[in-house]
Amino acid sequence: MEVPQPLQTLAKTGAIVAGGIICISFAASTTIKVIQSATEAKRKSTAKPCQGCKGKGFHICKLCKGNATIQWSPLYDPIHINPCQCPTCDGHSIQRCLNCVGKGYY
Ligand SMILES: [Zn+2]
Ligand SMILES: [Zn+2]
DSSP: OOOOHHHHHHHHHHHHHHHHHHHHHHHHHHHHHHHHHHHHHHHHHTOOBOTTTTTSSEEEOTTTTTSSEEEEOTTOOGGGOEEEEOTTTTTSSEEEOTTTTTSSBO
């Protein structure tokens, strides 16, 4: 079965239009990315420092209070309390601020 001539032309036109739409959407997404990065840069310049960590992005570990070790006994025996590496901060004494996810600003 042969495809009539007008339909072939229509198909070609359709392909061109579809290609054009893809090009436009690609350009649009690129533009959106540029706008997003510009907005991000603007947001950074006007960003307020985080109150939770005072702009540092981290704060002293709440579990070990900056000691990097905790008093922990495996037997709950007060005589055998050993200092153990803090599991929350892995002995770094600091925790990433959850308020700003370590960025230090909003
Ligand atoms: Zn913070
Ligand atoms: Zn800790």
